Amino acid sequence: MRVQDAVNVEDVRKLARRRLPRVVFDALAGGAGDEVSLRRNRTAFDRIEFRPRPLADVATRDLSTTVFGERLSMPIMLAPTGAGRLARSSAEIAVARAAARANVVYMQSTVAAFPLEDVAAHSTGTLWYQLYLPPDRSEVGDLLRRIAAAGYRALAITIDTPVLGNRERDTRNRLMSRPPHPRTVLQGAGKPAWAADFVRGKVDYLRGQLGAGRPGDPASSASPASPASPANPVPLSLDQTRATIASSSDCVTWADVERIRSLWEGPLLLKGLMRSDECDRFVELGVDGVVVSNHGGRQLDGVPATIDILPEVVDAAAGRLAVFLDGGVRRGNDVAKALALGAAGVFVGRPYLYGLAAGGEAGVLRVIELLRAEFDRAMALLGAATVADLDRSLVSGARIPAT
Ligand code: FNR
Numbered sequence: 001m002r003v004q005d006a007v008n009v010e011d012v013r014k015l016a017r018r019r020l021p022r023v024v025f026d027a028l029a030g031g032a033g034d035e036v037s038l039r040r041n042r043t044a045f046d047r048i049e050f051r052p053r054p055l056a057d058v059a060t061r062d063l064s065t066t067v068f069g070e071r072l073s074m075p076i077m078l079a080p081t082g083a084g085r086l087a088r089s090s091a092e093i094a095v096a097r098a099a100a101r102a103n104v105v106y107m108q109s110t111v112a113a114f115p116l117e118d119v120a121a122h123s124t125g126t127l128w129y130q131l132y133l134p135p136d137r138s139e140v141g142d143l144l145r146r147i148a149a150a151g152y153r154a155l156a157i158t159i160d161t162p163v164l165g166n167r168e169r170d171t172r173n174r175l176m177s178r179p180p181h182p183r184t185v186l187q188g189a190g191k192p193a194w195a196a197d198f199v200r201g202k203v204d205y206l207r208g209q210l211g212a213g214r215p216g217d218p219a220s221s222a223s224p225a226s227p228a229s230p231a232n233p234v235p236l237s238l239d240q241t242r243a244t245i246a247s248s249s250d251c252v253t254w255a256d257v258e259r260i261r262s263l264w265e266g267p268l269l270l271k272g273l274m275r276s277d278e279c280d281r282f283v284e285l286g287v288d289g290v291v292v293s294n295h296g297g298r299q300l301d302g303v304p305a306t307i308d309i310l311p312e313v314v315d316a317a318a319g320r321l322a323v324f325l326d327g328g329v330r331r332g333n334d335v336a337k338a339l340a341l342g343a344a345g346v347f348v349g350r351p352y353l354y355g356l357a358a359g360g361e362a363g364v365l366r367v368i369e370l371l372r373a374e375f376d377r378a379m380a381l382l383g384a385a386t387v388a389d390l391d392r393s394l395v396s397g398a399r400i401p402a403t
Helices: 011-018 022-029 036-047 093-102 118-119 137-149 169-173 180-188 192-209 239-246 253-261 279-285 304-319 332-340 348-382
Strands: 066-069 070-072 076-078 106-110 127-131 154-158 268-273 289-292 320-327 346-347
Touching: 011 022, 011 348, 022 169, 022 180, 022 348, 036 304, 070 076, 070 346, 076 106, 076 268, 076 348, 093 118, 093 348, 118 127, 127 137, 137 253, 154 253, 180 192, 253 268, 253 279, 279 304, 289 304, 304 320, 304 332, 332 346, 332 348
Parallel strands: 076 346, 106 127, 127 154, 154 268, 268 289, 289 320, 320 346
Antiparallel strands: 066 070
8 A cells, every 4th residue: 555545543543553563653653651642632522422413514515724823724734853853864854744735734843853943944834943942942942033033923832841751662672772782773674665665774874974965755855955064054963863862851941931931932742741730831932832641651651641631631721822733633633522522622643754754745745645645624514614602512521620
């Protein structure tokens, strides 16, 4: 099966699993500890039932929505993921290009393989930036200036990663071992298409280091390569990516949020919230939105499913914060459930990484279009002509706090 023939995200996941060495697939698909929260994210969606509204005129539907004053084609967005380069060497550049073509928001991760300026240069769409704070806080101001200058509209501080989660698949697979474990090399050799792309990425990296220019998606080779310089660095090698991931875990505090709020003029979000009692304080600090997220079950195992926490955060935010959700969204129907429960939008992580692995930019695009088609159909069948028509009356079985 080719990625264009995938009928749903699960098909794309299977294609990715076929193309990737096991150690890489596990790094994308796995969660923390016993993966209880990873599974919960999914099972909680399945528990929620639809109660469609009868006789609504849904002959035409409008999936668009306004977020932070900007009109978006639909409320589905791409979550920040480091190590996309493991899936495919074109990594964030392919993702940004697909997001722009589909007119959806892409939030780039701090631990991306490509510099934030390069990703922005390849995108005509709306980009947001996910921030892990540099351990040396004096570098924050410069970093924020670069992010703003490159055109990223909104900034999300990830707040659920004071240390990395206990990812046992990665430990068992010795993902971080240098040189790579012989088993990893063997696995790579067994996936020649992936290995060829991986080696090409390495060669591109070395060329970039020599100042010969930087790689992009093969489809974007027409774009000019710019020489490497301190302000315009070459992409990270895989080793650097790993090291960045390891060192990027740090404790974000209230003082950091306050300081970043004073330095960043655009919309500011906090990503990784799993409770509702601090919402008043976020509003007082000038935070504009939150992402209810458990990092796709990769951080603290044992936390609830995000869709189970969403309603209480929506209620506590009381319209003062835009509330987004990620975790376990695999169907357009899941998007409809989250929107009905008050989300301003949802992010997907692994689904587009599987698309990236399976088909590069085209694979990411396929995933977005599959989700768009499912969401559109779900809206019609629910009796919702617009995103604003999605309300709590359309779902039952959700964990909604008593008022
Ligand atoms: C992530 N996520 C993540 N989040 C973040 O704030 N910064 C990051 O660099 C990363 N990196 C990352 C890598 C990989 C491989 C995955 C799977 C996830 C978490 C991500 O933004 C999002 O919260 C989850 O992926 C959402 O869950 P689903 O859609 O993957 O189930």
